[in-house]
Amino acid sequence: MLGKLIKHEFRATGRMILPMFAAVLIVSVLARFAFRMLDSGLPIFLGLFLYFIVFAFFIGLIGAFIYTFVIMVVRFKRNILSDEGYLTMTLPASIHSVLWSKIIVSIVWSAATVLVVGLGAVIAAFDASWVYDILKDLGYLAELFLSIDNKAQVIGWFFAAIVYVIVYSITYCLNIYSCMAIGYGFARHKALLSGAAFIAIGIVMSWVSGSELQYLAVMNDQVPFSVGFYQNFAVMLGTQLFKGAVFYVITWLNLKYRLNLE
Amino acid sequence: MPILEARSLTKRYGSTPALSNVSFAVEPGRIVGLLGPNGSGKTTLIKLANGLLQPTGGEILIDGEKPGARSKSLISYLPERINVPLWMSAAELIKFYDDFFADFDPARAQEMLRNLGIGEKMRIKEMSKGTREKVQLILAMSRRAKLYMLDEPIGGVDPATRDYILATIISNYDPSASVIISTHLIADVESVLDDALFISRGEIVLYDSVDHIRESRGKSVDGVFREVFRC
Numbered sequence: 001m002l003g004k005l006i007k008h009e010f011r012a013t014g015r016m017i018l019p020m021f022a023a024v025l026i027v028s029v030l031a032r033f034a035f036r037m038l039d040s041g042l043p044i045f046l047g048l049f050l051y052f053i054v055f056a057f058f059i060g061l062i063g064a065f066i067y068t069f070v071i072m073v074v075r076f077k078r079n080i081l082s083d084e085g086y087l088t089m090t091l092p093a094s095i096h097s098v099l100w101s102k103i104i105v106s107i108v109w110s111a112a113t114v115l116v117v118g119l120g121a122v123i124a125a126f127d128a129s130w131v132y133d134i135l136k137d138l139g140y141l142a143e144l145f146l147s148i149d150n151k152a153q154v155i156g157w158f159f160a161a162i163v164y165v166i167v168y169s170i171t172y173c174l175n176i177y178s179c180m181a182i183g184y185g186f187a188r189h190k191a192l193l194s195g196a197a198f199i200a201i202g203i204v205m206s207w208v209s210g211s212e213l214q215y216l217a218v219m220n221d222q223v224p225f226s227v228g229f230y231q232n233f234a235v236m237l238g239t240q241l242f243k244g245a246v247f248y249v250i251t252w253l254n255l256k257y258r259l260n261l262e
Numbered sequence: 263m264p265i266l267e268a269r270s271l272t273k274r275y276g277s278t279p280a281l282s283n284v285s286f287a288v289e290p291g292r293i294v295g296l297l298g299p300n301g302s303g304k305t306t307l308i309k310l311a312n313g314l315l316q317p318t319g320g321e322i323l324i325d326g327e328k329p330g331a332r333s334k335s336l337i338s339y340l341p342e343r344i345n346v347p348l349w350m351s352a353a354e355l356i357k358f359y360d361d362f363f364a365d366f367d368p369a370r371a372q373e374m375l376r377n378l379g380i381g382e383k384m385r386i387k388e389m390s391k392g393t394r395e396k397v398q399l400i401l402a403m404s405r406r407a408k409l410y411m412l413d414e415p416i417g418g419v420d421p422a423t424r425d426y427i428l429a430t431i432i433s434n435y436d437p438s439a440s441v442i443i444s445t446h447l448i449a450d451v452e453s454v455l456d457d458a459l460f461i462s463r464g465e466i467v468l469y470d471s472v473d474h475i476r477e478s479r480g481k482s483v484d485g486v487f488r489e490v491f492r493c
Contacts, residue, residue, distance in 0.1 A: 001331070004361050012347065079347075086345035090312050091362050092335035187275075257316050260275070261309075262343075 001093040005101035010108075013075055017109055020067050021116045024060050028120035031057035035124065057124060061117050068113045072106045076177055081184040085261045095255050099177070099248070106173050107166065153229075160233045167240045174247035175201065181251045185258030201250075205243055212239040263326050265290050265336075265409050265440045266311060270320035273306050273464075280306040281464040283320065288440050288457075290408070293431075295451055295472075295483070296444040298461035299491050304444040305342065307461070308413050312339050325408060335364065338407035342414040344394050346386055352397055353382035359401050371404035374430065392419050396427075403430055410441040416450055424450050448484040458483050460490055 034050040034057075042050070079088050080098065088098060148154055179201060183194025216235055219228060264287035273281040281303045288294055296304050309315040310322050313329030324333035346355055352375055359366045375382055378396055386394055399415060412431070416424045424447075432454055435441050445451055458475060460468035467490060468475070472483055479486050 001362075008358065008361070012349075015349070083343045083345050084347055086314070086339075086341040086343060087347075089314055090334050090337070090339050092331050093362075094331050259314070261314060 001091075002097045002101060005091075005093060005097055006104055009075075009101045009105040012079070013071055013105060013109060016071055017068060017112075020064060021112070024064050024116055024120045025123065027053070027057050027060045028123040031124040032126070057120075061120060064113050064117050064120075068109050072102075072109070072173065073176060073180070076102055076180060077184070080255065081180060081190075081259070081261075083261070085259070089255075089259070089261075095252055099251060099255070102177070103170055103173050107169050110169060157229060160230070160237075164233065164237055164240070167237060167244065171240045171244035171247065174244055174251060175205075178247040178250040178254070181254035181259070185254050185260070187260070201247075208239060208243060212236065264288055264323075265325055266442070267323045267326075268307070268320065269323070271307075271310065271317055271322050272319035273303075273310060273315060274318045279464050281310075284461075284464070284466055285320075286459060286466060286469050288409075288442065290440055291438055292456045293435075293441045293443070293454055294457045294459055295448070295455040296442055296459050296461065297446065297448055297483075297487055299446055302461045303464040304461055305413055306464075308339070308341075308411050308442070308444060311411060312337060336408040338363075338365075338402045338405040338410045340398060340402040340410070340412040340415055342417060344386075344391075344398065346394075346398060346401070348387040349385065351383050351385050352380060355386070355397065355401060356382070356404075359404070363405055365406040367404050367406060371400050374400040374404065378426070392423060395419060396423065399427055399430060403435070406436055406439075408439050410435055410439065411444075412441065413444045415443060416445060416447055421450075428454055448487045449482075452483045455483070460487065462491065 030053045034053040038047070038050055038054070078084055079102075089095075091098075145151065145154065176198075179197040180194045182197040183192070184190045186193050212235060216232055219231060219235070222228075266288040268284050268286050271281055271284040272279070284303075284307070296307065298304050306315065310317055311324060311329065311333075313334065321328060325336055327333055350358065356368050356371050359371070360368045372382065375397070378400075380389075380393060380397060380400075386397065389397065395415075396419075399412075402410065402412065410431070415431070416427050419427065428451065431441060431443070443451055443455070452472065455472045457471050458468065459466060468486075470478075475483055475486055481489070
């Protein structure tokens with residue numbers, strides 16, 4: 001059932017996100033030409049138009065992240081907490097499956113947004129002379145890697161970083177969902193109370209983060225980074241997993257026991 | 263085993279009671295009218311059966327189990343609100359239902375859409391309110407469910423559509439399945455009901471077969487309803 005939920009989640013969100021990706025890439029191509037033509041003494045109206053394209057490009061790069069975030073929030077509200085919830089919450093699926101389908105799809109679209117924005121930046125600024133420099137840098141990196149004695153450790157660090165980013169993203173997603181699930185459990189002022197929940201949870205979680213940083217600072221005073229990497233990683237990952245678990249339980253409990261669709 | 267059973271079922275919203283110690287059982291193969299004025303607890307009862315609300319006390323069982331993923335596969339629920347995604351077309355909704363509900367019959371849904379002259383490619387947001395309600399009813403009645411729970415299926419439609427909806431309900435449900443129709447428009451549904459369950463202020467005031475109600479009281483169910491719920 002999770003697979004079907006994910007499939008439909010991609011369909012429902014993809015129809016809004018994919019056109020945005022296309023728009024970012026098109027504006028990036030236009031910006032590439034605009035960058036090249038700006039210094040060529042064009043008439044003022046054409047110059048203004050080119051500046052507008054460049055402006056749209058930069059807004060597009062930042063806006064892509066905001067747009068994806070807004071889609072994630074709106075989709076959760078519309079599909080679970082509003083009238084569509086009558087259908088979503090009566091599908092023969094558990095709340096866990098519904099929740100995980102939203103989390104997984106949000107993470108995939110967030111990662112895709114990073115890639116598309118990166119690609120847009122490359123399209124706009126790419127120069128053929130870079131190919132040589134990039135190949136040279138890649139060669140240098142390969143040499144550096146081969147000269148390292150403990151290659152397994154470096155690979156381990158790399159994968160640890162990826163795991164941390166994924167867990168952090170899931171936790172952030174659940175943070176938003178938990179606040180909405182709390183706010184929409186009330187009869188009135190649902191959006192306002194979701195915001196209030198976000199602030200209240202943020203205050204509590206900043207204390208958790210403060211304790212984490214304090215612990216890391218003490219630990220790093222005693223152990224060098226290369227030795228204590230996995231200890232640092234375990235503390236940071238553990239903190240994120242703890243936060244994520246708390247947000248997950250809050251969301252699940254509120255959807256199961258407090259949700260009252262109008 | 264009853265397909266739907268409530269045991270001392272209680273639901274409160276804060277300090278406001280919506281259902282108080284309600285007990286009843288619906289056997290398979292019955293068409294039951296859940297009858298009561300606005301705010302009597304009909305929708306709360308249906309939401310509890312569908313797992314959209316949790317009881318404050320007591321329990322509600324569907325085919326002997328508490329509401330969960332399995333019970334949701336047994337119930338075909340028609341809420342009083344438009345619950346389908348507005349951006350989808352009727353054809354996309356048929357695929358959606360077919361994907362999630364093993365008992366969904368897409369051919370039956372397509373035939374009903376054709377009979378009503380509703381284009382499959384038309385998006386829900388392009389349809390009138392009445393047409394949207396018809397599409398929802400078609401989707402709900404195209405399942406071969408064990409229990410149909412229809413919340414105010416005829417509330418907002420014209421008399422001709424009401425007749426069509428009731429005919430659709432009667433002609434499309436499996437005789438071994440049960441149908442619960444929540445409404446306050448008694449006269450329109452009386453002819454299709456086997457049993458009537460009167461609910462007032464969260465309490466059951468009458469639950470009997472329609473034939474017995476008429477015999478014992480010498481009135482139609484509509485007449486009894488007007489008597490019981492006289493303002």
